Structure formats: structure tokens, C-alpha cells
Amino acid sequence: MRLHSLESRVVTLFIGLLLILQLSGFIAIDSAIDRNARTAAEEDLRINEKIFVRLLDQNAQKLIQGSIVLAKDYAFREAIGTHDTETIVSTLSNHGKRIGADLTMLVGLDRQISASTSTVLTNSLQESVANLIRMAERSGSAATTAIVDGKPYQMVVVPVEAPVTISWVVMAIPIGKNIVNDMRDLSMMQISLLTSGTDQKWTSNVSTLSDDQALKLAQLMPAEAKNKLKSIPNLEIDDDLYNARILPIAKSDQITTIAILQLSVSQAVAPYKKLQRNLLILTVIGTIIASIISAITARRITGPVRQLAETARRLGAGDYSAPITINQKDEIGDLARAFSTMREGISQREKEISRLAYWDTLTNLPNRALFTDMLEQAITTAKLRHTGCFILMMDLDRFKHVNDVMGHRFGDVLLKQVAARLTAELGAGATKPARLGGDEFAILLPSATREDAQDLATRILLALEKPISIEDQTVDLGAGIGIAGFPEHAADAVSLLSRAEVAMYAAKQSNNGAVTYSPAIDKTSQQSLSLLSELRAALEQQAFRLYVQPKVALDTGKVVAVEALVRWVHPERGFIFPDQFIPFAEQTGFIRQLTHWVMNEAARTCREWDANDMHMKISVNISTRDLLDQELPTKFAQILEEHQVAPASFCLEITESAIMDDPVRAHQTLDKLHAMGMDLSIDDFGTGYSSLAYLKRLPVDELKIDKSFVLKMEKDIDDTKIVKSTIDLGHNMGLRVVAEGVENAEVMALLKDLGCDQAQGYFISKPMPAANMAQWLSDWKTHHSEIITG
Numbered sequence: 164m165r166l167h168s169l170e171s172r173v174v175t176l177f178i179g180l181l182l183i184l185q186l187s188g189f190i191a192i193d194s195a196i197d198r199n200a201r202t203a204a205e206e207d208l209r210i211n212e213k214i215f216v217r218l219l220d221q222n223a224q225k226l227i228q229g230s231i232v233l234a235k236d237y238a239f240r241e242a243i244g245t246h247d248t249e250t251i252v253s254t255l256s257n258h259g260k261r262i263g264a265d266l267t268m269l270v271g272l273d274r275q276i277s278a279s280t281s282t283v284l285t286n287s288l289q290e291s292v293a294n295l296i297r298m299a300e301r302s303g304s305a306a307t308t309a310i311v312d313g314k315p316y317q318m319v320v321v322p323v324e325a326p327v328t329i330s331w332v333v334m335a336i337p338i339g340k341n342i343v344n345d346m347r348d349l350s351m352m353q354i355s356l357l358t359s360g361t362d363q364k365w366t367s368n369v370s371t372l373s374d375d376q377a378l379k380l381a382q383l384m385p386a387e388a389k390n391k392l393k394s395i396p397n398l399e400i401d402d403d404l405y406n407a408r409i410l411p412i413a414k415s416d417q418i419t420t421i422a423i424l425q426l427s428v429s430q431a432v433a434p435y436k437k438l439q440r441n442l443l444i445l446t447v448i449g450t451i452i453a454s455i456i457s458a459i460t461a462r463r464i465t466g467p468v469r470q471l472a473e474t475a476r477r478l479g480a481g482d483y484s485a486p487i488t489i490n491q492k493d494e495i496g497d498l499a500r501a502f503s504t505m506r507e508g509i510s511q512r513e514k515e516i517s518r519l520a521y522w523d524t525l526t527n528l529p530n531r532a533l534f535t536d537m538l539e540q541a542i543t544t545a546k547l548r549h550t551g552c553f554i555l556m557m558d559l560d561r562f563k564h565v566n567d568v569m570g571h572r573f574g575d576v577l578l579k580q581v582a583a584r585l586t587a588e589l590g591a592g593a594t595k596p597a598r599l600g601g602d603e604f605a606i607l608l609p610s611a612t613r614e615d616a617q618d619l620a621t622r623i624l625l626a627l628e629k630p631i632s633i634e635d636q637t638v639d640l641g642a643g644i645g646i647a648g649f650p651e652h653a654a655d656a657v658s659l660l661s662r663a664e665v666a667m668y669a670a671k672q673s674n675n676g677a678v679t680y681s682p683a684i685d686k687t688s689q690q691s692l693s694l695l696s697e698l699r700a701a702l703e704q705q706a707f708r709l710y711v712q713p714k715v716a717l718d719t720g721k722v723v724a725v726e727a728l729v730r731w732v733h734p735e736r737g738f739i740f741p742d743q744f745i746p747f748a749e750q751t752g753f754i755r756q757l758t759h760w761v762m763n764e765a766a767r768t769c770r771e772w773d774a775n776d777m778h779m780k781i782s783v784n785i786s787t788r789d790l791l792d793q794e795l796p797t798k799f800a801q802i803l804e805e806h807q808v809a810p811a812s813f814c815l816e817i818t819e820s821a822i823m824d825d826p827v828r829a830h831q832t833l834d835k836l837h838a839m840g841m842d843l844s845i846d847d848f849g850t851g852y853s854s855l856a857y858l859k860r861l862p863v864d865e866l867k868i869d870k871s872f873v874l875k876m877e878k879d880i881d882d883t884k885i886v887k888s889t890i891d892l893g894h895n896m897g898l899r900v901v902a903e904g905v906e907n908a909e910v911m912a913l914l915k916d917l918g919c920d921q922a923q924g925y926f927i928s929k930p931m932p933a934a935n936m937a938q939w940l941s942d943w944k945t946h947h948s949e950i951i952t953g
């Protein structure tokens with residue numbers, strides 16, 4: 164049981180409370196017992212004191228009776244009459260002995276002792292006798308106590324009448340051993356007689372105590388016991404506690420005798436003490452029983468709680484199997500039932516989650532996670548059986564376009580149909596397709612050969628060749644399929660998947676339906692990967708440079724525009740021309756970032772030139788990927804806004820093929836860009852296959868005749884014809900016509916003759932860093948007429 168657990172706290176509380184209750188009860192009873200015992204002892208003492216006084220009284224009466232018998236003795240009275248002293252003394256002695264009197268005397272009417280059994284006749288005795296007779300003269304007889312010869316006596320007097328009083332008889336018995344013994348017989352009390360003389364110290368005469376204890380009692384007795392002190396409640400002798408009472412017995416001028424009645428408190432309390440011990444035993448037993456009960460009760464509460472905590476921990480660890488067995492009807496039972504409901508709920512949801520986690524909800528095919536699991540299993544089985552397995556990975560062609568153009572709902576339906584076709588093609592066998600995500604599918608062929616896999620790939624490609632029709636629209640789908648197998652290409656599921664993916668990309672790049680993995684294609688793909696990261700790094704490290712190439716108006720010879728062309732200064736490979744990385748950047752989508760950089764750089768340059776009075780349009784090249792970006796117009800607007808330059812200062816060069824890749828979307832983007840106020844130019848015109856009718860609908864301002872027609876046009880009559888008709892065509896459509904690739908004066912002159920508007924080429928200038936433009940321009944202004952005319 165842990166120290167801070169609920170159980171230990173409940174038990175501690177219970178036992179603590181119980182102990183406090185029992186203890187306070189015990190203390191209360193204990194003090195009550197003590198009080199009672201003392202009161203009882205007090206009462207006992209009072210009664211015993213009365214008994215003692217009565218005993219003394221009885222003794223006195225006995226003495227008086229004896230004395231009366233003596234006083235009435237005829238012979239005695241005669242002897243008194245005849246003054247026969249001898250007879251008087253012997254009679255006194257005989258009677259005295261009979262009743263145990265120590266001292267018997269005859270006293271005359273003059274109150275003088277006339278005869279005595281004792282020779283001791285002190286003054287004080289004489290006085291006591293006189294006093295006693297004085298009392299008897301009034302009441303007939305009298306009794307008292309007195310000190311005789313230093314000892315306490317009971318003394319009585321009766322008259323001798325014949326018939327008038329002729330004498331007095333006095334008898335005395337010592338107060339000592341006999342009365343003490345009598346008293347001892349009557350009660351459990353200790354009784355002692357103490358006497359104090361002139362030295363004020365007490366000495367013990369006779370005592371029921373042992374001599375030793377009697378001596379201690381005498382030493383402990385204070386001087387006040389002579390008169391004032393009546394009781395001593397706590398008298399301690401030999402570790403025994405007594406309650407004591409003091410009674411005066413007899414007193415003379417110097418000597419006092421007292422009786423001490425003492426009752427042992429411990430003895431009085433003894434019966435109660437036994438009761439108390441029983442009570443203590445009861446308390447202990449009660450505490451033990453209560454502890455056990457409270458421990459059981461606490462366990463009844465905390466046991467289920469602990470069980471629930473254990474269940475919660477197991478739920479946390481994903482074990483939903485263990486049922487909760489608590490069947491109580493109380494709040495804990497309630498909690499347990501709530502727990503049970505929660506357990507079922509969680510287990511239900513977990514099933515749902517795992518369905519979502521392993522199944523593609525759109526096509527109801529296994530997803531990538533499940534496919535990976537299945538592949539792992541297939542590899543394990545193949546290892547055991549020493550066979551192999553293959554996977555196909557497929558990516559649809561143009562799906563992104565379809566999705567972008569026709570909408571996601573259409574795309575979803577398309578994916579479902581593709582899934583259905585795949586399922587149909589695979590038939591009812593063990594091989595089932597999976598959807599890895601997007602437009603990527605995979606097929607697992609357990610225990611299959613390379614030929615099986617390639618066969619299946621061909622069949623699938625064939626199946627996908629039939630156009631798919633959705634909502635009255637038909638879509639031509641193609642796909643690239645990568646094939647990879649265990650153990651030929653990889654030893655585990657993850658690497659096998661990535662090998663298949665590499666093969667799939669190779670298939671798509673080469674437009675070759677299905678490609679089986681080989682290390683060679685992996686190498687190219689790795690190179691591509693490193694090229695992409697190099698491009699990204701170049702952007703960060705500002706390794707791109709903006710070059711510009713002037714465009715000259717053929718009628719005036721003035722520089723009216725420049726074309727922005729990007730260069731890459733590679734840290735190892737040096738100066739890299741765009742042909743070497745633009746196609747790759749277009750493939751990977753990196754071109755969007757690059758275009759953004761070029762546009763930004765162009766805008767910055769434009770602003771600088773404007774400030775220096777160099778007003779020229781800047782042409783920027785745009786790729787297919789850029790045109791498909793719906794955000795392009797907004798991004799450009801932001802750049803122009805940032806650099807405070809007019810849209811009219813820019814012309815965007817777009818190749819025909821870029822437009823024809825996705826005419827609908829390209830058209831939308833071009834409309835927006837044109838509406839912003841930018842010029843649009845058809846680059847490399849003459850190399851594509853776009854219909855003039857379509858071009859006519861585009862918001863274009865310029866046609867740029869491809870340099871392949873221009874370069875050698877002065878020697879090639881066909882090229883001249885093409886260039887001439889293109890110029891005419893452009894003009895007929897109301898467009899400006901530009902020729903690029905002008906390398907010599909003849910071509911320049913020819914173009915001028917043919918009515919071409921502008922020329923661009925090495926003959927005028929090779930592309931140069933934007934910063935060199937100002938210098939070049941001033942050179943051009945002074946020399947251009949000579950250059951043109953040669």
C-alpha cells in the first residue's frame with residue numbers, strides 16, 4: 164500500500180479518528196475512576212473515623228460500668244468508711260485487673276487521690292482527675308482522655324454513694340495496642356498513634372504499619388498535626404500513596420497524642436485499575452477490528468478504482484479486449500459502466516480510424532500504408548519460399564491538368580473509373596490494385612516473374628488507351644508504369660517502392676509506357692535530384708544573373724526594348740546557359756520560383772533605368788508551368804507595386820506550345836495579364852502547330868519569328884519567304900513583328916526591307932549584364948548608323 168494512496172489515507176483517517184475517540188474516552192474514564200476512588204477512600208476514612216471514635220466510646224462505657232460495679236461493692240464502701248486502706252487498694256486492684264484498667268484510684272471529696280494502684284502521681288494526673296470530678300459532679304459520671312506518665316489513657320470517674328457521695332472511683336486504661344488491633348480487625352485501614360513531646364517531634368507509640376513505615380510516618384508528620392491539621396490527602400510512604408486523617412486523642416501541657424487513620428489509595432483504586440485494564444484491552448481490540456474494517460472498506464473503494472486505472476492504462480496502450488468486471492451498484496459501479504461504454508466507443512472509433520488509415524475512401528482500394536504492409540508480407544513469404552515478387556507503380560498522364568481544368572469532382576470520378584478499370588483488368592485473382600495517393604496507383608504481384616509484371620503493365624496501358632467518358636466528356640488518359648521486383652532490385656519494401664517510383668518517372672519522362680527498374684535510370688534520377696537542390700541553393704545564394712539583349716526598331720535604329728535572359732554562375736561549373744537548366748526547371752516546377760526572380764529583377768532594373776531616363780520595354784520569358792499558375796497575375800501585380808513600375812513597361816514572351824498545353828487555362832491567365840496592361844508576345848513563332856484561328860482569339864500584341872528562320876535567311880530563299888509571309892500575317896492581324904537571331908547586316912537590311920518592326924540578335928549585341936546596358940546604349944547612340952549601314 165503506497166503512502167499517498169487513497170487507501171492508505173482512508174485507513175489512516177479512520178484509525179486516527181478512532182484512536183482519538185478511544186483515547187479521549189479512556190482518559191475521561193481514567194480520571195473519573197481516579198476521582199471516584201479518591202471520593203470512595205475519603206468516605207471510607209470518614210466512616211472508619213466514626214468507628215474509631217465509637218470504639219473509644221465503648222471502651223469508656225465498659226470502664227464506667229466496671230467502675231460502677233466497684234463503687235457499689237459493699238465491702239469496698241465499708242473499707243472506705245473504716246479507712247481500711249489495705250482493703251481499699253486490694254479491691255481497687257482486683258476490679259481494675261478484671262476490666263483491664265491499668266490504673267485505679269480512689270479520690271476523696273476534697274478531690275485528692277487517697278488511694279491508687281500506681282505509685283505515679285503527677286501534678287498533671289492530679290489536675291486531670293480534678294477536672295473529671297468537676298464534670299461528674301454535674302452528670303453523675305464522666306469520661307476523658309489524658310496523658311499519664313507520657314502515655315495516652317482513657318479515664319472515667321464514678322461516685323461512691325452511701326447513699327450520699329463519699330468518694331470517687333477513677334479508672335484509666337491505656338489507649339494503645341488493643342484499640343489499634345480492634346480497629347484493624349474492623350477495617351482494612353492502617354492506624355497509628357503518634358505522640359509528640361516538648362521537642363515537637365512525633366514518635367510512634369503503636370501502629371499497624373511495620374516499624375520501619377511507622378518511623379517514616381512519624382518523620383513525615385508535620386508539627387501542625389497537633390492541633391490544626393485534620394487530613395493529609397497524599398501521603399507517600401515507600402512508594403505507596405495514602406489518604407490520611409488525623410484525630411486528636413489526648414493532650415497535656417507538653418504532650419499530645421494523635422491517631423492517624425490511613426487508607427492506601429493504590430489499594431482503593433486497585434479494583435478500578437482492573438476495570439481500566441479491561442477497558443484498555445477492549446480499546447486495543449476495538450482499534451484493531453476498526454482498522455481491519457476500514458482497510459477492507461478502503462479496499463472496496465480503491466480496488467475498483469485501481470482496476471479502472473489499470474484498464475485506462477491498457478486502453479492507452481491500445482488494448483481494448485479486457486472487459487471491466489466491476490459489478491457494484493454504487494457510484495464506483497457507475498464509473499465502471501461509463502468506462503465500459505467509453506472502451507467500446509474507443510474501440511469502435513479505432514476500427515474506423517484504422518479503416519481510414521488503411522483504405523482509400525474515394526476508390527475503396529488499399530492506401531499506401533496498407534500496400535506497404537502487404538508488400539512487406541509478400542517479401543517475407545517470398546524469402547521463405549525462395550521466390551520473388553513484383554510491383555507496378557503507375558502515374559496517370561495529364562491528370563493534374565484534367566483536375567485543374569475540369570474540377571476536382573470530375574477528377575474524383577475519373578480516379579474511380581481508373582480504379583474500376585484496374586480492378587476489372589486484374590480479375591478476381593489475388594493481385595489487387597492500391598491507390599498510393601493523387602493519381603498514383605500500385606499493384607502487387609506476389610510470386611510473379613519479371614515477364615508476368617511486364618505483361619500486366621502492357622495490358623493495363625492498353626486498357627487505359629480507351630478514352631474514358633464522364634458526363635458527355637471524353638478524356639484521353641495515358642500512364643507511366645514503373646516495374647521493380649524483389650529480390651532483383653531491392654531487399655525490402657521501402658526501397659522496392661522507391662525503385663518502382665524511379666522507374667515510373669523514367670517511363671513518364673521518356674514517354675515510354677512501362678519501364679523496368681535498372682540502376683542506370685536511378686543514376687540519372689539521382690543526378691536530377693541533386694540538380695534540383697543545386698537550383699534551390701542557387702536562388703538562395705543569389706547565383707542567378709539577369710542578362711539583357713537589346714531590340715532595335717528597324718525604321719529608326721533606336722533601342723526600344725530588351726529581352727531579359729537568365730544566367731547561372733555555378734560555383735564549380737562556372738557560367739551555365741539557360742538551355743542546360745530551364746527544361747529541367749520546367750519539369751520540376753522550379754521554374755515558378757525562377758520566373759518570380761526574373762520578374763522581380765526585371766522590375767528593379769526597369770525602375771533604375773526609368774530614373775536614368777532609359778525608357779525601354781523589358782521582355783520576360785514565361786513557361787507553361789507559369790501560365791497554369793492561377794496566381795501569376797496577382798504575383799506580378801505585387802512585384803510591379805513593390806517597385807513602382809508600370810505594367811506597360813513589360814512584355815511577356817510565351818511559346819506557342821506553352822499555350823497549347825492547356826489552352827483554356829492559358830487563355831484565362833493571358834487575359835488577366837493583358838488586362839493588367841502588359842504586352843504579350845508569341846515567342847519562337849513558326850515552330851509550333853497552333854491554328855491561326857486560335858491565335859487570333861488570344862490577346863497578343865507581338866509575334867516573334869523564331870531564329871531558325873532568321874539566322875540564314877540571306878542565303879536561304881525558303882526562309883526569306885517564310886519570314887516575309889510571317890511578317891505580313893502578323894501585320895494583317897494587327898501585331899508587331901520581331902525577328903530574333905539577327906547575326907549580320909544583310910539580314911538586318913533584308914528584314915527592314917520586308918517591313919519587320921524590330922530586330923534582336925548578336926549583330927546588334929549579345930546578351931549582357933543589365934548593369935552594362937547604360938554604357939552600351941550611349942555607344943550605340945553614337946555609332947548605330949555606321950553599324951547598320953556597315
Ligand code: C2E
Pocket residue numbers: 712727728729740741742745758761784785786816846847870903904905906923924925926930
Ligand atoms: P529564347 O526565348 O528564344 O531566347 C533567345 C535565345 O536566342 C537566347 O538564348 C539568346 O541568347 C539567343 N540569341 C539571341 N540572338 C542570337 C543570335 O543572333 N544568334 C544566336 N545563335 N542566338 C541568339 P539563351 O539566352 O541561351 O536562352 C535560351 C532559351 O532559354 C531562351 O530562348 C528561353 O527559351 C530560355 N530562357 C532564357 N532565359 C529565360 C528566363 O528567364 N525564363 C524562361 N522561362 N526561359 C528563359
Ligand code: CA
Pocket residue numbers: 726784816846
Ligand atoms: Ca524569348
Ligand code: CA
Pocket residue numbers: 846847867869870903
Ligand atoms: Ca525565341
